[in-house]
Each structure stands twice: as structure tokens, then as C-alpha cells.
Amino acid sequence: MKKKINRLKKITPLTIATLFLAISTYAQDPKDILSATFVPPQSGYIGHVTVTQWTGKKTKVDELGIEYSPPNRYRMEFFAPDGTVERIVISDGAEEQVILPKQKKVFSGMAAKVHKKQLAQKEEWELLQENYDISLSGTDVVAGRPTWIINLTSKVPGKPKQTVWVDQQTNVILETKRFHPQHSRAVQSRFTKFLNVTENDDSKFVIKSIGTGLTPHHGLDPEFLSIEDLEKSSPETKHVPQSIPDGFIFESGNVFQVNGKPVRHFRYTDGLIVLSVFQTGKPVHCPTIDPDMEDLSITPSGHLQMTGSGRLIQWKEGGKHFTLIGDISEERLENISHAFH
Amino acid sequence: MEEHEVWALLSNYIDGTLSPKEKTAVESHLATCQRCRHEQANLEETKELLRGLPRIATPPQLLSKLEQKYLSPSWPLRVLNWFVQPFVWKSIATVSAVVLFVVVFVGIKISQRNDEIPLEPLLAAHTRYNAETLVPSGDIVDSGFSGQLAAYYEEKN
16 A cells, blocks of 8 residues: 555656646647737847758758847848858838849838738638638747647648747747648748847848939839729739639739739738739740659649749630649649639 | 955965955955965965874863863853752752741740740749738748849849
8 A cells, every 4th residue: 555655656746747738738729829920029039040942852941040120120131052141131110121232232122011901810810710720739849949839731632731830938930831741842941049139239120222223122012902903903904703712712912013014913812821813914934844843744724833932823815814823732723723714 | 455464364365265355355465466475375385284294183181171261151150050950959948948947936936035924023922922921831031032033133134
């Protein structure tokens, strides 16, 4: 009896601790954890990030240093393999500048998440929950910091699976990975260093004008126009559907210029993934098919190819050219393209 | 008739190739001019001597050389004659047609390419919009956008 009691005394604290940890982990609501990441971090940080893209047999890696200051100021310096800075992105919260030192070019644009979208955040969040199962699979340590592991799994096949690692203290996403289980494509980014700071050097976020002229605008920022606004602004705009298969709905669109030619950009979202449909008057040049890309095919409905941003399909209709880009399987992409014919 | 005019005709007079009028004029002069009659006798003697010489066969290459030099057409005509030969003008026509086809085909392709819209800015616009999503894609810093912008302007330059 005494032996049993002694044994129990040894086992019990360990068991209780394990149970407590399990309970505290799984008592967390993954939706609450994920929605906490939508709010910009309240404190600044400095970090080092690597971004890896696998596309077929090709791998591309970006390495950068990042500095963030609330509410929306950031500076990112991307390194070349030799350690020199090959491009810099600076935001002062309203404007964003992309500096290309080697090309001696600077482009300005709008800072991310400044303007109001057509789809309100609450609606987008509901859409995400409608199309994805959100689950908490445990904890992990990233850049020396404890994180929650949240999985986003599509309710329909053919879409990628995404996992995010959320810092338990700051709710910053320290790591994320999006991959297709059946296709050779994945994107992963990870903080290798992360340091909370109370004060940043403000001079690092200053947008400077270069030379005597105005910094040219790259012209690729989204304007959040509705389908009706787009059709009113240009009669040549094709009437696109408000919703398309697999849970995607029209979010917004705009028109921009490439080499003096107008390009109409329609954007659809399922809460997580973005599909872009481009309408052009002239064909869009598709680069030469890379024989290293394994899962590449050409379908009767158009030219299908993989790019760094996902898959691409093109078709022509009524004298207009269309290019659909999205990070989903080729079967899903082809199915969705029929909604526009 | 002047003396030098008769002398120019004497050879033809001996050969009997003068016209009746010229023959009458030469005979009238010979009747009155001893010097010309002496010249006539010399020419007739020379003719007799040459007739007595043995005949030698002309070498064939000499004949063809002479023909080539004095009877063949001038070089521009020879070049033209060469060109109009069937195998020559057919070959030139075929090669010209092929070259023309290639030039036109390449010209059309270049013109089409210049008319096309590059894909890179479209990819960049797509990536740029990804920065507006609630949950970031696999690229939490949207490095794709600035990378695509850099790649596009590098290729453009």
C-alpha cells in the first residue's frame, strides 16, 4: 500500500503537468488565435526572414531583414547571395517605396492594408470560415519563441493547405507554409530571428524623394472598385460573375496600364486564396515552357503553365484575351475558367 | 584618182573584187601611171609566191582562241547568258523565295511580340493584391511583389 502511494506521488505531478499543458493548449480556440493576427502588432520588432518557394524542380529563396514599427511602418532589406542589398521596401504607413539599387530605380505605391476593400473584414473572415476548417494542432518554437500552430484545410479538394505559426506573446505570424499535397508547389516563410523592440529608429521608415523629379508610381496598386464601377468606367469591360465555383466571390477590380495598353484586373477570394482574372485587348506573352516543371500541362481550353504565383490559364473570347492566375490545382482552375466563358 | 587611192584598191583589183566602176577607174589610172603598174606587178608576183607555199593545218586551239577573242560576246553578255540558264535562275529564284519567306515570317513574329503584353506586371499586380488579404499567403512579407517588379524592369532594360 505504501509503495503504491509513493509511486502515485511520483507520477501524479508529471501527469498533472502534462494534462494541464494539453488542456491549456486545446482550450485555446484556433479561430480566436487566428483572428488576433488580423490586428497590426502593438509593439515594434526587428527580425530576419527567409522565404522559400518550390515550383516543380525549381527552388527560389529570398532572405531579408525586417523592421516593423506600429501602426503600419515597415522596412525590408532583401539580400543577394553575396550579402549585398538588392532591393529595399519602405513603408511610412501611407506610402510604400520599392528601391532597386542595382537598377538605380525607385518606385512608389500605396502601403498595404491602408485602403478599404469592397469586402469588409468581417465578411472576409466569415468567408474564410465557410471555406476552410481551422484547427489548432499544437505548439512549436520559432526563432526561439513559443507559437501556436494553426492549420487551414480547404473543405473542397484542389486547394492548398496552409499552416501558420502564431507568436503566443505578440500574435505575429512567425512562420507560414502553404503547400499542395498532390502537386510540387509550396511556399514557406519563417522568421529565423525575432526581437521585440520598444523603440525604432524613425529615420528608417522615411520615404525620400529621389533626385529632382517625382518618384514614379509603379501603377500596380489595387483600386477597390465594384463590378458596376468597372463597367461604368469602361464599356469594354466584360461582365464578370459575382461568384464562381469553389467558394470564390468577387472582391474588387481595377484597370491599370502596361506599355500604354489597358489591363482590367478582377480579383476573387475565398477568404484565403486570391484568384486574378486579367482582361486584355492584346495577348499576354507567356514565357517559354520550362521542361523542368513536372506537373505542367496544356488543356484544350487554353494554355496552362505554372508561374511563381501559382498556375495560369489563358483563353480568348470575343476579341478579348483572358488570363486567370491562382494558387489552386489545374483541374480547379480549368473548371473555374468556364464560369467566365 | 589619186595615187594613194589606187594603191588601196590594187589588192582588190588583182583579186577581182572591185565593182565595175572602181575597176574602170583603176584601169584608166594604170594605163597612164608606170609607178602603179610596177606596184601591181609586185603584188601579183607576191600572190603567186604565196600560192606556191605548202598548206599547214591550223592548230585547233588557235582556232578556238581566235573565236573566243574575236567572235565570242562581251563579258556583260556572257554573264547574262549564264544567268538565263535554267538551273541557275531556278536556284536563284528558290533561294530568294526562301530568304523572303524567312524575313517576312521573322518580321511578323517580331511585330506580334511587340504587340503582346508582358506577363510580369500582371503577376506583380496579382502578388501585390495578396498583401491585402486577411491571412498572409505562404509569403508573409510579400517578397514576391518587389521581386517581380525588379525582374520586370531588369528585363525591360
